[in-house]
Amino acid sequence: MLFLSRFFEIRDIVAPFRTHAEMVVPYESLDPARNALSGPWLHRGAAPHHAHGALRTGGRGVLRPVVAEDAPVDEAAPHLRPHHPELGEQPVRFQEDEDLGHHHDDPWRRNIHVALRSAGVDVPGGLRRFPGRRPGGPAASGMSSRICQGRKGEEMTGLKNCTVSVFGLGLLGGSLAWKLSRDGAAKSVAGWSRNPETVRRAHEMGIIGRPCATAEECASLGNVLVLAVPIRSMEETGLRIRPAAGSGVRAVFDLASTKTEVGRKLAPLWGSRYAGFHPMAGKERGGLENADPDLFDGAVCAVVPFENTGEEALSLAEELAEALGGRPLRTGAEEHDAAAACISHFPVLVAASLALLAGEEMEDHPLVPLLAAGGFRDTTRVAGGLPELGADMASTNGEQIRRLAGKYRAILDALLAASPEELEALLARAARCREAVLAGKGTLSRKRG
Template identity: 30%
Template sequence: MFHGMCGAETFHQTAPSVSLCNMKAGVKVDGKKRVLLIGTGLIGGSIALAIRKETEAVVIGYDINNEQAEKAKQLSVIDKVATNFRKEAECAELIILASPVEETIKIMRELATYQLKENVLITDVGSTKRNIMNLANELWNGDITFIGGHPMAGSHKTGVESAKAHLLENAFYVLTPQPCTSYEKIEELKDLLKGTKANFLVLDAAEHDYIVGVVSHFPHIIASGLVTHVKKHANRNPFINILAAGGFRDITRIASSSPRMWKDIVLQNRDNLLDLLDDWIMEIRNMQSIIQTGNEHLIAGFFEEAKTYRDALPVRSKGAIPAYYDLYVDVIDQTGAIARITGLIAEQEIDITNLNIIEAREGLLGVLRVSFQTEADLSNARKILEQNGYKTY
């Protein structure tokens, strides 16, 4: 995530007649490829860690929030903090724009005023691609290689302190090249990003936006709509809030995502989302008509069709919405019970992303839900807890 707003004045400097990069000494350090990471948050930081793990590269980080960049350096996510943005951009062989789409557009316009290296590769991590790619074509017209990117993974935590080299492992990583981009350039970017261990998928930008609109952006809108709908009824009956605290919170988890980020996404993918909302209105009317019939076979068929499709979806594949890896642990209402569970997990150096007490009544059995970042973390935690006598599921 890119921290803070960055208008054009943030980056603008008077353009000199020659590049600020020392072509003899400023391109590589000890023969290593020079990478500029713009935005030192969760995704950018995870990509940087993956690159440094598998590739001979020096990663220079820049963030409008300098404290975040310094934190990335302290955590060894990047090699150094950029002190001269323009110089680092003109020296870089790979530029990664790890910022929200609206900010990425501003940065691209500023980069277009710089004398970038002829062989530089520029990529981004935005979840919408059509506007980004249209702008890349307008700014560089193939003179500079811009390959859009969308790593379809994330975490329920934010910030560089949550970055992991394996965050994108087995996730789909969509690349959207310009029409004139060569196969060799696409393969070069894949090679630079090989440390992510992601599954690369090359798509047209418009196709990408339609697909993620269906499986990610639209569900986020519906989840937020469900929450708003329940809130309206909760104002009429206080028991609704109480009863919505369990399963309803689970099925609407994604509604807790960043409002600012989703505002940008909706504006960038507005046409697709409006079409999908029209389809959804028709689907709602269809469900309404099925229920109105009172026909038990039609009603059962509606639920059966949905269940069949949902159950056939890949179980272990990462999709466009980050998965939740939850472990449920039975606990007795005793002092220190939760601390003992989290202590056992911490001893194995397993990261916990969230804790939630599902049910706990005095003196009776309660359920603790422990959320993890990966399935491997969940499996390892379950093993150690069961070895210590805890019942998990």
């Protein structure tokens, strides 16, 4: 009888997981540094024929290694062996007793839980933890093993079961909402804009599923709030929606291209739920009419923590980046602003100065517009962007821009003073620098792959 009793206890623990559809992901998609997926999910049986190892997940995105029958253990993703007990190198570590569910007071059942979790089964009552993985850290792309509390107390899993509320439906906000709606990456997408006509069109186009007449209504619906308003309106919008945001809000992100000053204003409002989020993508033309659900494909998405930012907000930001088709990169606010000034903000002013110069020159030299071609078009492209966006970037990142302007003048003076031989060498060096900067964009993928 004791044996039968124990048998049914095991059955009761395991049974809920039999009904979940399984998925298989090639090891190549796994980021060994974070035990997280960087590539797309593949349904079982769709893994490439050359993939000896894979990860199988049950219904809540919990992963466990699966080695093909014809693959020796030493060939099955050797870089993962230290991370997974099924490959025989290192046992899974857990949190304290609360991580083992409400049966931790029963040693026999505790051992069952440990055994099941070592096999990759997510046992109710706590979160499974891999070595080097913080509780609540990032999980699979588009999925998460973390439990979140919804607005009415229901259990939800990751971004896919959260309502995302987007404030501002221009190029970035509209593209983000469209991507999430199209791919079903969120439970629902609510949207608000200062222009009611924009909200109406976004709803008709399927960009948002829940149109909101007011920012307060939009805030009351969301678990994840995304501020995609102009930089100068970030603080005002944050103050406006803060009283309406409910206890179900898990994360608040801004899409501003500058972070230090914006974060200084928003972080005190939202505490641990706030993080900066900056997808490095865009067009010179803004507005909902230019929105594109594929705008963020392959883009680096800067995830910027502040002093009190919680791990859950950061994990959701990384999950959002991956849902958008981008690549998350954690960085500090000051470092972000220094780099963004160099490759985004200052170039806008350089392009604008060249366009202004050409405008002045064409008055005295009518041939200027007739000869303008690809070189002028390419070097002045970002000067055709929204003037208010450029002004906001310059006003909120002025210190970094002025620092670069001083260096830029010195480099320009050196080019002008150089002999032909020296100039040739400097131009060759410039070409190498350009190639190095553009090639560096791919290093994030190599580090994550």
